Amino acid sequence: MRIEVDLDLCQGHGMCEMEAPEIFEAQRDSxxxxxxxxxxxxxxxxxxxxxxxxxxxxxxxxxxE
Known part of the structure; x- marks a missing residue:
């Protein structure tokens, strides 16, 4: 499994970090x-x-894929 992020859509809400803090780090706007x-x-x-x-x-x- 590979994770991809569309940085044009990402606004840095941090929901991903709350769900998987070892995988994601929310920054100011991404x-x-x-x-x-x-x-x-x-x-x-x-x-x-x-x-x-x-x-x-x-x-x-x-x-x-």
Missing amino acids: VKILDPNPDESHRAAVKAAVQYCPTQALRTVEDD
Whole structure:
């Protein structure tokens, strides 16, 4: 699984960091992805971060895509 962010959409709300603080770091007006290829143990938290992003700036891409 790979995480991608659309920085044109991201506004730095920080919902992703609240869901997966070991993967995301909210900054002033965007997010920094600390681990763009997290292992399976983080899948549920990453999926929640993607789901709850208020601007829909995050997405995951499966390895087989």
